[in-house]
Amino acid sequence: MLQGEDPTAPALMLGSHTDTVRSGGNFDGVVGVLGAIETVRLLRDGGQKPRHTILVVDFLGEESNDHGLTCLGSRCMTGELTAADLDRPDGEGVTLGDQCARTGLDPSAMISQSWLGPDEVSAYLELHIEQGPVLEQRGVEVGVVTAIVGIERLIARFLGRADHAGTMPMSDRRDALAAAAEAVLAIRQLGCDAQGAGVATTSRVTAVPGSPNVVPSAARLEAEMRSTDPVWLDAARAVLAQEVAAKAGALGVGVELDWIHDNQAQKLDDSLQSVIIGAAESRGLSWAPIPSGATHDAVHVARKIPAAMIFVPSVDGRSHCPEEMTKLSDIANGIDVLANTILALDRR
Numbered sequence: 001m002l003q004g005e006d007p008t009a010p011a012l013m014l015g016s017h018t019d020t021v022r023s024g025g026n027f028d029g030v031v032g033v034l035g036a037i038e039t040v041r042l043l044r045d046g047g048q049k050p051r052h053t054i055l056v057v058d059f060l061g062e063e064s065n066d067h068g069l070t071c072l073g074s075r076c077m078t079g080e081l082t083a084a085d086l087d088r089p090d091g092e093g094v095t096l097g098d099q100c101a102r103t104g105l106d107p108s109a110m111i112s113q114s115w116l117g118p119d120e121v122s123a124y125l126e127l128h129i130e131q132g133p134v135l136e137q138r139g140v141e142v143g144v145v146t147a148i149v150g151i152e153r154l155i156a157r158f159l160g161r162a163d164h165a166g167t168m169p170m171s172d173r174r175d176a177l178a179a180a181a182e183a184v185l186a187i188r189q190l191g192c193d194a195q196g197a198g199v200a201t202t203s204r205v206t207a208v209p210g211s212p213n214v215v216p217s218a219a220r221l222e223a224e225m226r227s228t229d230p231v232w233l234d235a236a237r238a239v240l241a242q243e244v245a246a247k248a249g250a251l252g253v254g255v256e257l258d259w260i261h262d263n264q265a266q267k268l269d270d271s272l273q274s275v276i277i278g279a280a281e282s283r284g285l286s287w288a289p290i291p292s293g294a295t296h297d298a299v300h301v302a303r304k305i306p307a308a309m310i311f312v313p314s315v316d317g318r319s320h321c322p323e324e325m326t327k328l329s330d331i332a333n334g335i336d337v338l339a340n341t342i343l344a345l346d347r348r
């Protein structure tokens, strides 16, 4: 934090997250937290005395957890985390609330102590790697994020029947894993048919009993769909629900669909975007408007106060993998734009 000269002025907040996915990379989120710290250091060591206090935040649990929820910390800060969220079980039946309690958090405080509002913070800025190929392919140095996708998650439970894998005729089986496999392909096709309006991914399928000579009796599938267009998302849910049930029914397999609304698509603040553009141009950096196919804490913060994001290019567009890489020079550009945006906002 950098204390402002005017204690009555609402603060400016910048940051991101430092958690990552299984076998993730070294830049997702971290660039935004270290970039925020470096911005404050630059201002302080440069003798700047900002009017607004500048807060640096590292949000807990931004990545999707086994309970199907992202952005735990920013949901708490904005009052979006609900008791129903805390009751969400993981694949072993442990609820999110129990899991949080095990790590020493107080679940009741997580849903009752939101504090973020325009009186406390006047703007939130997040520097982040793009995590996709657009900026690099277009040779653009800075992305000005226009909107963040909405996410619908699906947990599907397929209920078939265990049988001997050698003796039960193919036509008489109720193979839960075969029904899940049909769903995987239907989910993928839904994304391909969207032609850029949305994407759809199955991330995990588990089946029981898992013995090599037993027809699977049950399977659990986890998937998600994303789009900046809520109409596409609603239609996609309806199409999938119908297709998955029909394909499972054709195999004599029952299916239960549990939909999790992760987050609504969210436009980011136009006036903050203009300040970011001014900062990029004042530093002679090329910029382009870009929607975010990844979700971020900014999606929750933006529902309470003006929020905006600055993207820097990802090498080969790769992310959520050990190969994730952003050049130091691009990170430096991002911090340069972030610091100059904060200075401009502080003068408002």
Ligand code: HGY
Residues within 6 Å of the ligand: 062, 063, 064, 070, 293, 294, 295, 296
């Ligand atoms: O899932 C996402 O888009 C982010 O990385 N949590």
Ligand code: MN
Residues within 6 Å of the ligand: 017, 028, 029, 062, 128, 295, 296
């Ligand atoms: Mn991230």
Ligand code: MN
Residues within 6 Å of the ligand: 020, 021, 028, 063, 294, 320
């Ligand atoms: Mn991520």
